[in-house]
Amino acid sequence: MKNILSVDVEEWFHPEAVQHLFPRESWNDCEPRVVANVDKLLELFEKKSATATFFILGWIAERYPELIQRISDRGHEIASHGYSHRMVTKLDRKEFGNDLNQSIEILQDVSGKRILGFRAPTFSVVKQTSWAWEVIRNLGLKYDSSVYPIHHDRYGIPDAPRQKYQPLDDDPDFIEYPMSTLRILGKNIPFGGGGYLRIFPLKFTNWAISKLNSENIPAIIFIHPWEFDEKQPVLPLGRISKTRHYFNIKNNLLKLDHLLTGYRWTSFEEYLGKEN
């Protein structure tokens, strides 16, 4: 079976863990690194015949339209990561709607394709922001992939379903794809992306993907371009934050290479299409 590959396209100065160091006004003065990092991923995906969903910030698409076209021309899905990487938990309904709408308009404009999906910055669709699904649906999207069914200090709906579900009672066509977890000793264990993917050994990741596949569930992998960039500026973060943020970036491309070789990969769009 095919698993789902996704990339959250943002710069090295966008993640929540470093955002206190980079107020919005400073972004234009930061060294741009995203284009080279995405191109590195595109090359690997091409070599491995892997198709992916790219959840892209509107801010990025505005600056590098040719990058978005390149991603789209290679058959990957263009989806939204919002405009300015603000967590939904820090916005009200109207602010979130404006931010998301702005990103959808830019991405559609640049790619010439309809945008179907959204991933919230820092998985910030949580219990207190469950109103977000209605906003996302009302802007014409078909799916969301923002829920992490785990306990975490920044995000998570620990008791959310571990498999795709319909979060809106009045709309069975709108789907939530929660991040992959394994159920071990009564607990949901994350493994499929970001720091989890970098910290766990390849053997464990392989076992986790195969375990989900044996239950007929596709694994969802999520990565960020900056997680493959050894030369990015190293920032003064606290100990835990630093570990989560920079651990094993050096070996991450090789690990991804192994995963792309060992399994078949597709986008959410293609997966949705196959189901309907």
Ligand SMILES: [Zn+2]
């Ligand atoms: Zn992000």
